[in-house]
Amino acid sequence: MINEEAGAHLERCVTLAREALEAGDDPFGSVLVDGGGQVLCEARNRVVTREATEHPELVLARWAAANMTVEARAKATVYTSGEHCPMCAAAHAWAGLGRIVFISSSRQLSEWLVQLKAPVSPVRMLPIQDVAPGIVVEGPVTSLVDAVRELHEKRHRLTGKRVLPITGSFER
Numbered sequence: 001m002i003n004e005e006a007g008a009h010l011e012r013c014v015t016l017a018r019e020a021l022e023a024g025d026d027p028f029g030s031v032l033v034d035g036g037g038q039v040l041c042e043a044r045n046r047v048v049t050r051e052a053t054e055h056p057e058l059v060l061a062r063w064a065a066a067n068m069t070v071e072a073r074a075k076a077t078v079y080t081s082g083e084h085c086p087m088c089a090a091a092h093a094w095a096g097l098g099r100i101v102f103i104s105s106s107r108q109l110s111e112w113l114v115q116l117k118a119p120v121s122p123v124r125m126l127p128i129q130d131v132a133p134g135i136v137v138e139g140p141v142t143s144l145v146d147a148v149r150e151l152h153e154k155r156h157r158l159t160g161k162r163v164l165p166i167t168g169s170f171e172r
């Protein structure tokens, strides 16, 4: 069950995901919170505007590995709009981070992407625990799933628009 504090961090993840979408990136956002409840670092997806592996969860795992003690990392929680992909789940585990709370699951995302006829992911979408079995994971958070789904719908409607053939008005 999600308390008020966790709910606020997850709302922030949705805002970050929306900012990513508005910038032309994929709609994912994440927040790293220490054992005392302080927000340490936030990130959003930048796979278009920076580079192809810039998922927020990977940025947070690398930030934590570089800036936090082993003990502090184990007590930290990562809140995120979508369940970690295998790359980010592995980085989270290698960094020795603690709990993950996600809004929508990889299974939900896979179903949405099929319905939206989005490009197929180059990496198999697996539950975090299939990649990193020691991590404590909570999600999906039903009350916020529709907000995340809406962002993915917009992303793939926009992508669809970009690939429409150029029409006669552009012909010379």
Ligand SMILES: Nc1nc2[nH]cnc2c(=O)[nH]1
Pocket: 026, 028, 045, 054, 055, 056, 057, 082, 083, 084, 085, 088
């Ligand atoms: N959780 C998550 N899954 C993704 N799948 C593709 N990109 C991302 C991302 O940035 N975060």
